[in-house]
Amino acid sequence: MAIWLASRKGADYFTKTLISTTFRSLRTSSTVIASFGDSDDSSTGSFRKPYSFFPCADSSPSAVFRSRRFESSQAGPQLDFFSSDDDDEQIQGSMDFPGGKIGFTSEMRFLPESSEKRVQCYRVLDDNGYELSSPKQHMNKEVAMKMYSGMLTLDSLDTVLYEAQRQGRISFYVTSFGEEAINLASAAALSSDDLIMPQYREPGILWWRGFTLQEFVNQCFGNKNDYGKGRQMPIHYGSKKHNYFTVSSPLATQLPQAVGAAYSLKTEKKDACVVAFFGDGSSSEGDFHASLNFAAVLEAPVVFICRNNGWAISTPTTDQFRSDGIVVKGHGYGIRSIRVDGNDALAVYNVVRVAREMAVTEQRPILIEAMTYRVGHHSTSDDSTKYRPADEIEHWKTSRNPVSIFRKWVQRKGWWSDEQESEFRADIRKQVINAIQVAEKTEKPSLENMFTDVYEELPSSLKDQERLIRNTIKRHPQDYPTDVPL
Numbered sequence: 001m002a003i004w005l006a007s008r009k010g011a012d013y014f015t016k017t018l019i020s021t022t023f024r025s026l027r028t029s030s031t032v033i034a035s036f037g038d039s040d041d042s043s044t045g046s047f048r049k050p051y052s053f054f055p056c057a058d059s060s061p062s063a064v065f066r067s068r069r070f071e072s073s074q075a076g077p078q079l080d081f082f083s084s085d086d087d088d089e090q091i092q093g094s095m096d097f098p099g100g101k102i103g104f105t106s107e108m109r110f111l112p113e114s115s116e117k118r119v120q121c122y123r124v125l126d127d128n129g130y131e132l133s134s135p136k137q138h139m140n141k142e143v144a145m146k147m148y149s150g151m152l153t154l155d156s157l158d159t160v161l162y163e164a165q166r167q168g169r170i171s172f173y174v175t176s177f178g179e180e181a182i183n184l185a186s187a188a189a190l191s192s193d194d195l196i197m198p199q200y201r202e203p204g205i206l207w208w209r210g211f212t213l214q215e216f217v218n219q220c221f222g223n224k225n226d227y228g229k230g231r232q233m234p235i236h237y238g239s240k241k242h243n244y245f246t247v248s249s250p251l252a253t254q255l256p257q258a259v260g261a262a263y264s265l266k267t268e269k270k271d272a273c274v275v276a277f278f279g280d281g282s283s284s285e286g287d288f289h290a291s292l293n294f295a296a297v298l299e300a301p302v303v304f305i306c307r308n309n310g311w312a313i314s315t316p317t318t319d320q321f322r323s324d325g326i327v328v329k330g331h332g333y334g335i336r337s338i339r340v341d342g343n344d345a346l347a348v349y350n351v352v353r354v355a356r357e358m359a360v361t362e363q364r365p366i367l368i369e370a371m372t373y374r375v376g377h378h379s380t381s382d383d384s385t386k387y388r389p390a391d392e393i394e395h396w397k398t399s400r401n402p403v404s405i406f407r408k409w410v411q412r413k414g415w416w417s418d419e420q421e422s423e424f425r426a427d428i429r430k431q432v433i434n435a436i437q438v439a440e441k442t443e444k445p446s447l448e449n450m451f452t453d454v455y456e457e458l459p460s461s462l463k464d465q466e467r468l469i470r471n472t473i474k475r476h477p478q479d480y481p482t483d484v485p486l
Helices: 002-009 141-166 180-189 203-208 213-221 254-267 280-284 286-298 327-332 345-362 390-398 402-412 418-441 460-475
Strands: 030-035 062-067 094-097 100-103 195-197 274-279 302-308 336-341 366-371
Touching: 141 180, 141 203, 141 213, 141 345, 141 402, 141 418, 180 203, 180 302, 180 345, 180 402, 195 254, 203 213, 213 418, 254 274, 254 286, 254 302, 274 280, 280 286, 280 302, 286 302, 286 327, 302 345, 327 336, 327 366, 336 345, 345 366, 345 402
Parallel strands: 195 274, 274 302, 302 366, 336 366
Antiparallel strands: 030 062, 094 100
């Protein structure tokens, strides 16, 4: 229904969103290679089990994209991912089944649970901010500095608003600590015309597009300047102006909507795509699988970006799935897929930029699995030290911090200094605190906003509810907040 509605309503109804595309280095008959340089160097990074402490390396740091399209009654290329090199000798004839030609064999062989070799992780920078090879794709100073200042801004916004929640000034908050590179690097790689379907840990993209600190804080405080009119929980941002769909709490609901919006862009021949963000926990939802299948069949220009941060609240990835992460799931649905180091801003930028280009020019879905780690608690309602060791958190906070890694790179370029760092952090913190002071003094939305903006004409049932609540307030005025206009 979401896909049908999106295509019927048109791209203008759905603000342009790029659906995260999946790239995977598998052998197929059709291969497109986007190379960013060659290197014999191996990475020393590691991820927590089942991604923990395995080399996040790509002996050739090239993003390899595989093409796999089948037409309903024509023979498609046969992937040899589950085949041995001598399969040609064992084939005993073939037949055109619906979907393509399939060879016969007298050998009974089950497909393995997973490949013995894990899909490698594309990266450009090591943990000390050194390039693993001479990059063929260069990021200019303007883009790099906007990305880095965005990371620092996001850190300050998260720190101050987290403290505000602990002081009881707002009801809830979610931080993006540890995932700043995915936020800002993907934002830099996209077009402002691309539609963003966020989960809830992507405010950096909205900042990149011009959403102000005051607008962020207004939403968290739910005052009359909040575009949602105080109806949403804090951090449920949205902006039609910036093609950023409003955050929805239920997991994976944005994914089928993204496919529908992307299909609409396709039918209208728009030079844009949809980008849908989600976490590893969302891959356990049925909407995830339905969305990938629809996207592949409809060949929708959508890029799916999974922030695989190791934890779905308190559930580790080891309890989520037995596959080699998320990237291999794209293969099962016939979608190009790739795994990237989500703590490497340059790598994320390269991958998302190429993914977007393929999604738009080739009109196809792409899946990206960004390997990272959620340094903060899931939310202010969570204490992650109850289910994971503090030293593990500290390791990722210090040794694999995406902000620190990128800072070392920009400083080595001579674009940033320790003095600029101190001045910027102090200034941005003052700006956030000032925005909070303004937001707190701003009047709340009026009571009538509880009932409007759903129906063109208010139905009798809602009129009765509004009358009931107003009568209740008159009888018990002491129980009603005085800062909400009646």
